[in-house]
Amino acid sequence: MRKFIFIPLTLPFLLILVFIMVILFIFYASVISAAFQKLSIPAPVAYTLFFVAIIGSFINLPIAETTTYAPIMRVKEVRFLGIPYPVPYLDWAEQKVVIAINVGGALVPLSIVSYELMILTLNGQVHLLINTIIAILMASVLSHMFAKPVKGLGIAIPTLIPPLIAVALALLLGDGNRPLVAYASGTMGVLIGADLMNWNKIKNLGASMVSIGGAGTFDGIFLAGVIAVLLV
Template sequence: MRRYFFLPLTLPFLILLIFLLPILFILFAGTITLAFQKLGLPLPVAFTLFWASLIGSFINIPVKEIRSYGPIVRVAKVSFFGITYPVPYIDWGEQKTVVSVNVGGALVPLSVVLYEVLRLIVLEQNDLLIRVGVAVLISTIISKAFSRPVKGLGIAIPTFVPPLVAALLALTIGAPNRPLVAYTSGTMGVLIGADLLNWDKLKDLGAPMVSIGGAGTFDGIFLAGVIAVLLV
């Protein structure tokens, strides 16, 4: 009977996995910190932003509650000879969807973008500011075209489309500061194109909560900017 029972991971592989986790974490932290440094941020600030993103990924701030009416699944209890059976059925009722914003996956990258844009305004680098605006507009249109609502989950978009688009835009029109154009267009393209422009579809998702940037450091908003910067 032993051949029918086995551990999901063999002991050597489990030990190797435990050994590799710190290394993978260091590589992940170093990659994100490097991306922030390429934006011209000092190492202490870049490292602080990484930890803010990581810790903030556990924090969701509710901003709105959306109410809609539609078919919902309820469960009735039926007793038969003293045994209770759950019987699901379709009913029509009010659905509530709480829309929240994730600190690590949305607010941290948005704060970096706002800082960089304000810096361009203060330094009067209007030409670069216009390039950033054009790149964000193009990235937003493409992100909107590729984003799809997934019922019960949220708004989905192919992972590598936004960073590739942002990197291409940076290489073509971001000559004075390619990392800045890449990060800004990648981050804002997903935030505006995939999330904000699909706001009217959130009520049809059937999810009790939808979080913008909810996957934290693995969310499309966060990764689009970081990967795009690393590509340029």
């Protein structure tokens, strides 16, 4: 008798797969932690923030609830010669939409930017503080121009657009702390410009729940800041 073995389920393949996943995780953690350290965040705190972001990727906190009308399929009964026939038809019904914010993908970057801005305020670095705020506002406007609501998907924006905008603003306004300006404008530009400025369009995306930063550490808000910092 011949025995057929499905190779992907063999032990060597699984061990190699686990090894590759571990290597990729370590690499990803190192890259993100390196970006955090460029913001003058100590290594232990940087790694802690990374793991908080990973765990927080699975946590969505509801912040608002709205209603919209969505098409649904209904079935009505039609009788012909005494015989009932089901006839499907399209109808509109009110649907509740929960808007949430993801801990790892949005709150972690927001907390880092808030902390950095507070440090600038306490240290009296008014010029850099004003430049950072201007960079955030400019990044928000530019991100809003490129962001497009996609039904069933969310607010879509080309991956490299926010980091490139942030790098350009950091080179222009980041004299004294380019990584900070890059990170703040990269993350807050997407959060404000792509998500918050499209608040009225979120409810029409065809989902019962929409999460800001919902992709966690792979979300545009999180990645925009990390990539921007690494590029400056």
